[in-house]
Amino acid sequence: MADKYSADTIITETQKRISNAFDVFDHESNKTVDVREIGTIIRSLGCFPSEADLHDIIAELEEEEPTGFVRYEKFLPTMTKILLERKFRPITEDLLLQAFEVLDQQKKGHLEPEELTKYLTQEGEPFTQEEMDEMLSAAVDPDKNVILYKDFFH
């Protein structure tokens, strides 16, 4: 019985979190959000989906006739499942460090902005120019003009 209680509590807590995150983007307070914000909402809840993952989720959430909006009634069960099943788990620091090291082919210990830009805007799920600019502004060391990726990790 104690188990059931805690399971219910977890679900309620989870759903409250989802509701709050949804509300931040529900501009008209009518329980709908723009479909383009779904990715942001899901990520804000701690998930790390890829663009492809998002694509699939959105396909599930959209109406028969796509309106450009996603309703809360549809979003809640989908998102609850994602959270309870712990899908799209965070990326560990080790893995992330390795990823940077892979890109740093010459093993310099840092990355040039152009290098990173080349990879992130051409490979994988490419960044837009805006995304790239934003990341660079946060990641580039202004003195040396390189990305000291090792410093991101302890």
Add this chain to the structure above:
Amino acid sequence: SKKCYKLLHHFFFHRVLLKAMKAAVLIQRWYRQYAARMEVRRRYTWNIFQSMEYADLQDQIKLYNFLGYLMDNFTPSSTERNLISHIFRENEVCRDAEWERYFSYNNITVPDIYSGPRLTFPLDMDQAAHLVEAFKNKQQLHSRYVLQLLLETWKLLRVLPNINRVSTCHSKEITICGDLHGQLEDLLLIFYKNGMPSLEKPYVFNGDYVDRGKDSIEILLILFAFLLVFPGDVYLNRGNHEDHIINLRYGFTKEVLNKYKLHGKRILKLLQKIFSWLPLVTVIDQRVLIVHGGISDTTDLALIARVDRHRYVSALRPPKKKTPSRTNVYADSERYDEMIICKNRRGSLTFPKPFGARESFQRRSLQDFSSTVARTLGEEFEVRRRQAEFSLSSFSKSHRILSSALSSDSEPESSEFTDTGNDEWKQILDLLWSDPMSHDGCIPNEVRGGGCYWGPDVTEGFLNRHNLQLIIRSHECKQDGYEFCHNRKVLTLFSASNYYEVGSNRGAFVRLGPDLVPYFVQYQATSMTRGLSFPQNVKRTEHTALKVLREQLFVHKSDLLSAFQEIDKENTGLICLNDWASAIERVLHLDLPWRVLHPQLVSSTTDGKLDYHGWFRDLALKKPSSEHIEQTMLETLYRHRSTLETIFRIVDTDNSGLITFEDFRQTLKLLSAYLKMEISDEVINELVISTDTNNDGSIDIDEFMEAFRLVDKSRLERGKSLLKPATDTFLSIHTLIELAFGFFFFFFFLKKHSFKFSLFLELKQQ
């Protein structure tokens, strides 16, 4: 073996490529998550500012409703009523001859030591440019020239029509600006980027020049100067802040009185009239409508063209109606008051009558408010009957009782009178106060208390009826300075950057050529934001928003504590997150995502539970010198300090910034009646003693309000930003050696706060 080598090489190369691709995907996935979290923070920061703004607006409406209620129900001779009745009285100086005399500046001598601009009329372009330069250098225009400038402006405005009509012929591009709100920096930036107004460079300014920012009067003087020099190329629309009663609360009145200690009062009185003479809307090429707020489903430009716009001095004080047979009825206001049948409900603060449900006057809108202005019997009855028809919010029982009392007691009025007055007023309110909404329809704007929310269908209908193609409006702050809605048929344009906080939003202006295709220019005024990355901007703004929010939590401490204790029946002193959030929602009535905000407002939890006593200790108020005033009283006064300040300024009839002890006492009694809570004489005496630093029997309003500042002891307040030297100093250096200092601060700041630190922190939090 060559083949083998080739195969192996291909295999490894392929593998490396694959690895690189996987690595890229990983980094992209990770970064997008980080960016999403930043976006959420930016978004709720925005929500915080907006809901605070709306809460404040509603406070003001409530206050004016309350004051109106007092007007209705107190004897004309009561002290309390006399304190406030003057703001409801028609501006007594109304005839032309008197006005010219009021504007008189000739006897004001300008001392030789004055180094500011000395204007000669008629103004020319050089003088206007010189004025801009002077203000850029922090000079102040002498009151003599201010008055002279205002006189000339008034003379011009009086002959302008309600609807400015502009044309883009001769290939002229017209520049349109939105709200400026006293932010001179933004106006200077616009002139810098776009050039100053001239024959080749026509401008339309869409209202809200004053309040909130600190250089409202300078902006007005600049705009008026250019209006005088280029009357055919500068167009000013009226905004909802061009209203003297609104100015009492939002800072313009205070600014003028502080800058012009001798003549401020006169200047304000003149501006009161000038604001009412500002045109209402501008139409470009008969295709584009420019208006400050917006429209409603009843907006009719033909009607707008015909109104006597100057009769609508303030949104909170509708004009008295003129009926043919009653030309003298407004002459004697005292006798006039007695014509209202309220004898069963009269009272005063010393013999209080029950007020009835607070909701009865708090849910009223500006529209309803018109019913509190003194009228004749017949008019009163007529107005209430009509309002009952079109008002959505239900009237209180007492009002219905009043109407029926009137209907049984009143004599049938022989004179005719029309709805025109009230209709015209609604038309103007709609133009200046409305906001667009995304769903169809048209509903009263209860948030602002005036105007309405209008939908895409209303836009469509309006544009078709008037043969227009676009509505450009302002009135609402937008992140990027502008935003389209209603299928790109409505454009919101906001020109005050960093409106909520440094980095909170950009400002924008728009240029329209003969093709009427908008060309946007965005900007952000302070160079402090130069070099700040997006994450930095978000954090700064968030910091301020959270500070403001913590203030709110503080002022509701007592209520929150009760709420927590109700939940924590075993008195453990601990409460779980869910309960914390629900309690706050209930007490604060602020529509915010509390669970999302939780990590920012609560520094630590044990086992997911919060020690709420400890949490409260982190929120602290810098107390006024008196230690004897108990916590709840302080909280209350702090919570309602805007209201208190507004009442002070109303009570301060001669706009001197000082009020007598007696008036101060009365003010607090007014406040206690409004809040329906006891503020005892002891408390009042205590407050009086602790604030009268002049020792001359009067209280300085500003000094008193200074006592109410929150000192933030919370551990969430980490280290002050480096770029917080006094803005003024920074800006004056800035104007001298712009680029060099810009770079200096840029690198200085960066050295101290490496960008990568923020990313590092993000990683730690995962």
